[in-house]
Amino acid sequence: MAGQGEGARPRVGPAWLAKYIVWLYRSTMTTTIPLLHDNHNHVSLYAAFSSCIDISRSAPDAALALLRGLPEDRLSVVRGWKSFELPMTSEELSSLPPIILINFSLHGFVVSDSGVPFLETTVPEVASMRNDQAWCEANVPPIFAAYCGLAGLDAKKLGEYIDRMLPLGIGSSDEMTVPTIQALDVCSSSPYDKRLNYWVAPALYEKMDIARRGLVSGIKLFLDGAVGSRSAAIEGPWIGPGKAMFTYADDVLLAILRRAGAYGTGLSAHAIGELAIEQALSAIEVAVREGARFRTIRLEHVQYIDVNQARRAKDLGIVLSMQPNFTSDSIDYTDRLTESYLKRNNPFRMLIDEVGFEPGRDMLFGSDGMPDGIAYAATQALFPAYPSQRLSLDELVAGYGTAKGVSGTVTLDIDDTERRVSVSGTSPVRLAP
Incomplete structure (x- = not known):
């Protein structure tokens, strides 16, 4: 039969030709960036979860x-x-x-x-x-401690988890809620100590001796819930069930800040919804005016911050610690967020272009481990759902910053056709002296 014998020419149909044209014009760029520091992760918890x-x-x-x-x-x-x-x-x-x-x-x-x-x-x-649910959102640190206890944490799990981050482009991390004193001891006594910055809940900080307090960067507060649990403190309305949940009443939060302002350490506060961001800013303004002092003040996530809140945060010298990978909430949560909230999520261009936040200085980026690594964050930064969420690769890298305690390079493949970024290699990896 024609086309079946030796030397016959292969059939070239429309489908094959279309695939060839897509392959021919596919735009993929390869670039190299430094091994990065993840400014927001839960290292000990995820290490425990590895089993x-x-x-x-x-x-x-x-x-x-x-x-x-x-x-x-x-x-x-x-x-x-x-x-x-x-x-x-x-x-x-x-x-x-x-x-x-x-x-x-x-x-x-x-x-x-x-x-x-x-x-x-x-x-x-x-x-x-x-x-x-209200109790659960108000008790996130002890629940994290329960998770860690149920799953178990030891030096082997910790080391394996941190080592797994290297091929994903991450060499070091801020551990944003060390769940227990035992977990802090595991981390701080490990060879990975120089690659971790520790944050703890106020209740845990007050249980620590002076030596352990000296190990931590600051205290971490949770002010609201999350979009995933339909408990972020947004004004709404939600699509379907959802409720703005606050960890603290206003006066209780202010009392905590007054007390923490005498610790001589840093302050970090989880605040996703605009109502929680407003509560944080109002309390910080009063506490600082009254004399509370912190080595640094960070607001975590701030996915629904508005321009006026951003300017107040800028005036207070607050660092915004955000997650570019959460840009995908604008795609994932159409079942619970209105179009207005989908568009307002992660307003990076407003924060950088209008208010003047600078990645790497007063704007930091991290993954929250959702998922680990730089590839997904880079995908969401370069190919977001809305133009207002876009970050350049230079901005993304500056916001993460170079790894601490270890150095190396990361090779990224940026596929404009598939709108996806992947890590194709990391090398060499050198431990800092």
Whole structure:
């Protein structure tokens, strides 16, 4: 038959030709950047989670099948649950093996009915308050401590987690909520100590001796919830259920800042929604006016900061610590955020071009471990849902900054056709003396 014998010419049809044209004109740029510092991560918690099941990359059906196949005789700690992809009904939870399912955002969790007795024997308060979302949002640090205790943390897990960050382009990190004194001891006594900056909750700071206090960069407060748990302090309205949740009443927050202002350390505050940002700015303005002093003041996330709030933060000398990878919330959370909030998320161009924040000076970038590495953050920075969210590669690299305690280079492949950035190599990696 024609075209089948030796020496026959291959068939070239329209589909093949179209694929060839796309390949021919595909625009991919390769560039090199330094190994970076992640200014916002939860290193000890994610290190503990390394022995846990992670369903963040699983399709909903596959994730559910995996959950149903877990052991019946012990509690399984499962991370990476995305409620917008895999809603959990009471009927579903009643049919699952013993599990605690931790939200991808780290805010919020659910426990299967059969898992409750296991949780009651290890962390009884968390077990008893598990269905009280307001309590859970107001007690994030002790819940992180519970997660760490359930999953377990040791020097081996810590080292393996930090080493896994190197091929992803990250050499060092700010550990934004060290969950326990034991976790601080594991981190600070490890060979990775110079590659970590530590932040702790006020209650943990007050339990520390002078030597341990000297190890930390400052105290970390949580002022509101998260979009993933429908608890960020936005004015709304939400699509479907959602409620602005605050950790502290205004007077309680001010009292904490007055007390912390005498510690001689730094201050960091998680504030996602514009209402939490407003609460933070108002309290900081009063505390500073009254004489509170901090080595640095950081606001974390500030996804819905407006221009007036940004100018007030600038006047106060506040550093904005933000996550370019959270730009994808404008795509992922169309089930709960109105178009207005989708557009307002991560307003980098306003902050840089109008207000004058400068990446690397008073604007820092980190991943929050959602996900780890620089590739996803770079993808969202260069190819965002809205032009107002765009960052140049130079701005992104400056906001992360070069790694501490280790040095090297990272090769990025930037694919304009697929609108995706990937890490194709890291080398060489040298430990600082």
